[in-house]
Amino acid sequence: MFRPSALVTGPVIAIAALSLAACASKKDRPAPDLAASRVTTIGVNSYLWRATLDTLSFMPLVQTDSNGGVIVTDWYANPQAPNERVKFTVTILDQDLRADAIRVAGLRQVNQGGQWVAAPMTAATTQKLEDLILTRARDLRRTSVAG
Template identity: 65%
Template sequence: MTGSTEFGLFAPRKTMTAAVCVVAALALAGCGGKKNDVSGALAPSHVTTIGVNSYLWRASLDALSFMPLVQSDSNGGVIITDWYVNPDKPSERVKVSVTILDQDLRADALRVSAARQIREGDAWVGAPVQAATVQKLENVILTRARDLRRDSVGG
């Protein structure tokens, strides 16, 4: 009876330990293969090495490249520009904020806001921004992000 009790207590532990080893070995086996091939691991719209969608991030930086940046946080997905004065309109300045809300390449993963000021004498005064301006900037960023994705996938 001592022998059967001994095996009765320890056999499940040995079986569980063996099962855990097999599962771990199978999990590690899945890590091998081509190191540069991420197409099977993630959908092309979800490829990221930063906290947000890398295509939206890069497209946002490209679209705002003519403006001085105050803050850019790739993990939080925030880009804030400093005030930009268009040389053709020196009495007007614009500041833009882009927030990327998701790791997927989707239109609702992008939020753009803008502030505008006009010069009155020696002071800058807040002025309304046309909704079409923000919408156009969002479209520029989304189009550029899709182009970057298409170029990286090879299509």
């Protein structure tokens, strides 16, 4: 008759006990939200971050700081309006996916006789960019829940 030694039995029992304890603790925990609005890998909400990069992908970027939540573009001139250029700074203010967690600031210049001169940017322009980013962030979140 086979009789296991105490050296083998002790570790086997300990491993079995740990396995059972791990199963019990997982069962007691609530299921994680796969598309949580909070983020732990970077300092800001990942959906807002990704959505901002996607929305501004046509513009050259000067600075990106995922921990501080700041994205700064370089000057961009639309080919249909080469005498006008814009530059944006997007700040993500929170880890939650909320409408007030993002702020867009913009600068606009017009070319007057070869000289770039500051010109006013309408509030509607920055608001529209915020709306585009928020819509894209919500789409990204919805996709991650469905997938």
